Amino acid sequence: MNLSQIDFLAAAAAATAVMMCGITGIQTQFRFLALQTALFSGICLLEGFSSHGQHMAQFIILAAVVLIVKAAGIPLFLMWAANKMSIIRDKGNTASPPVTLIMAFGAIAAGYFLIPQFAVYSAGNPVSAGMAVALLFIGMIFMVTRRLAISQVTGFLIIENGIFLYGLTQAKGMPHLVEMAVVFEALIAVLIAGLVILRINRNFEHIDVTQMRGLRH
Amino acid sequence: MSKLAFLFLIPVIISITGLIPQSARWLPKFSAILMIFQLPLVFGICSPVFSGVEVGSGDFVMDGIGAAFTIITTIIAAAALIQGSMTLPAERLADEHKMSDRHFCLFYTLAGLFICTMYAVPLTKHLGYMWILIEGTTLLSAPLIDYHRSKSSLEATWKYLILCSVGIAFALFGTLLIFASQHNTGAANSLVISQMLENAKNMDPRLLRLGFVFCLLGYGTKSGIFPLHNWLPDAHSEAPSAVSALLSGALLNCALVAVWRLSQLVTAAGQGEIVRQLLIPAGGITVIAASLMLISQHDLKRMLAYSSVEHTGLLTIAIGIGSGQLFMLHAFNHSIVKAALFLMAGNLLYTNGTKTINKLSGLLKSKPVWGILLAAAAFAIAGSPPFGTFISEWLLLKNIFSAGETFAALCVLIGLTITFIAISTHTGRVIFGKAQEPKRSAPVLKWAFVPMILIIVSFIAGISVNPSVMNLLTYLAKR
């Protein structure tokens, strides 16, 4: 089986997500996140080309929105927030980064073997479906194994990226209005989460979610 | 312009007024008066639906279920904002970190928008918009929870925001899968439910079933199905009581309406089996788990929150057996009583300065009116006659048995029994016993007015359910 260009970019995005699981430096994580999202913008353009010019303009607009909002705007905002709270690294919580890395690899393998369940073969690029599912799993792993609140936002964005990938490559003809709305919804969610994190940092003097256990009864 | 737009008029006015920071002094009363006008307005808009005419056009149409949940949302929102006009400013003054005027007005802006999105969810016939709106409810209500600006409320807000966002993200994935499952129907893929129903028979069952599972995960998180309910007790107990009432009485219903719509679609596609197989056990386990967790509660509002989890389980079973009429009826009864209880709990929290059950004892001696109301409401939520919840729970149990779901029926029976004992014990400790010295004073009768009305409504609902009402509901659910 040969990978198409779209599948290759999807697999590369999933690989960046795996690498993110092993990185402890917060700023590096956001750079990888930006890279990963930029790859989706590329997939968006390729989809536009493969639609033979029918919806070219829409795809270009979507790609531009993704690039500006998700690949540039959100990581920059998160970097700013992390700088403001002077957070440097997140060493992980339940599992150490090496274990997380191997788990993330397992997620990719699982995604690959789930292709028959999730792929829409008439849409082409079945590997992208598996990689989308893998991104979903990796995002979950990332959220569960990290310690800081801001990393949970990163994990959420990985999950969002996986869903976006699925929508782009498998759910052909998804109304672009809905996809745009999803992008902006993610932006607003991250902004609100960022503000809440800043408040948490001010009130608790840390953003370690494992230390926030006032409400467990 | 569609008549439905008038639904949003008053909440939008409240939102816009909230943008003026100078309005902090009169905004609560202003919004309460507006919400009183909202009640007849909504009944006016909904009335054609009861005679079989759908209101609205395009992607937003009010059908039977839509009308029922619009009315529930309106009643809860009106109750919350009217009671809020008395309690919210008082709570604000009593808070350690007093909220600024600007933030207080912004609270009303968000509350107005929150009510708008909750109105829109049952009306929309477009799965994409439905997802956007439900995510919107999460984003708009998260700041409302953080009203008291304390550490614990911040923690609850964070938990709510992150868990529900992730859950809803899964629902988006499910929506995409359902969208993609139409790839070989011949018609263009669509997210509009009516168009999807036309092609339902040809949908790819593999993707449709997966899509339903993911949607259930997502919307189930939002409605608090066990074991995805983690955020619910925290958010409900830390929010100001008016917001708790809104969350429990209206928001949980929104997510369940989404599940209902999807289950209708999946059943129409000939996959009704998976709906039953997933929803009925999930509901049964939720009921049992919530009732067991109810036993060990020390906190009045957390106890009420777990009771909401339990009722979510019951509603899930109602959806699972495909009974729209019981879904509506029980949602109505539960919302009304739960809102009354949360508002009462808010009053107690304000006067006694604590939610801990042990420190709230002797209510009947110190404030007999509140004591009697709380007792009535607790009986109602535990499902005893003559209140509406009794009727709907009893009908539900009957239908579960006649649907042949013995396991779920047993779960519900055991769960309801444990719940009854747990709630009556906990509430009994609040009502009886040695009277506590109140920390702050509050106008007893004035603050008891709204919960009293709600309990009377529940009482009327309990005695007025007869076959003709059930026929009307069945007729509405089929539409």
Added chain:
Amino acid sequence: MKNIFPLIFTVVNLLIIPLLLTGVIRKVKALMQNRIGAPVLQPFYDVAKFLSKSETISKNTSWVFTAAPIIGLSVAFLAGALFPWSGSFLPGKFAAASNIFLLIYLLALGKFFSMLAAMDTGSAFGGLGASREATISMMVEPIVITGLGALCLNAGTPNLQSAFAGNINPIIAGLTGTALIIASLAELSRIPVDDPTTHLELTMVHEAMILENSGRNLALIEYTTAIRSCIFYGLTTQVFFHMLPFTHSMNPILQYAAGIAGVLLFGCAVAFAEGILVKLKWRNVPNFLTFGTVLSLLAALIAVTQR
């Protein structure tokens, strides 16, 4: 005639290139630090000097200590002879034996003996160094085996000679190559895993292990290390060469020259990286190496799925 040229090339290669590589790395590193540095041929003079010196051997050692450097060198030399320094260019019967498992475990055998020798001296540093070296090897081996395994699975043969003679999937080659870079940094005790120039006992790994050696023994060990570097860099270079589609249709002599040039360039790159990187904390080494493992695993996944 046909077989004699490759043999000569291989022997010359193994005699000259390893120590030259060491010299180049030291020179580039010195230049990075704004020093003039020793001449490029200094490692040759060093080895000659060590060979002419007498050695000090602890009374407590057994035959293992004196035998280990000789075993190490001969094993490394054999591995070097088996390694295809260019696409399809290996002397006669060696080609058939150029098996990845043989190659990697020959190198592991040499390492095993050097660890034994380090512990044989009974000095505290020897044991410490050997234990650390063993830990690192334990984490490096999966990277190398999985990565090269993926490569060979893709080529359909465990023979490196035949694997490098054909076309390799560029994605697999890229992933394996990157994993091998990480593996070689750790295996050859370079920054960021170990610092080859340090003599601070707390941080050194490889140097701690050979602290007791002197004279002839030390010369052999230095030479062995140089050959091992050469083999690992050569492996990485070959893998990366095969990402490029035109390499395996090139003239054998050109291929050979490109392979050698690649090794030397790789050495320069490593020296450059050493100039700008810092050594990792010992606790963070597993984290760094797991990146390599995951890259090889990804390569293996692609190889498995493409069969």
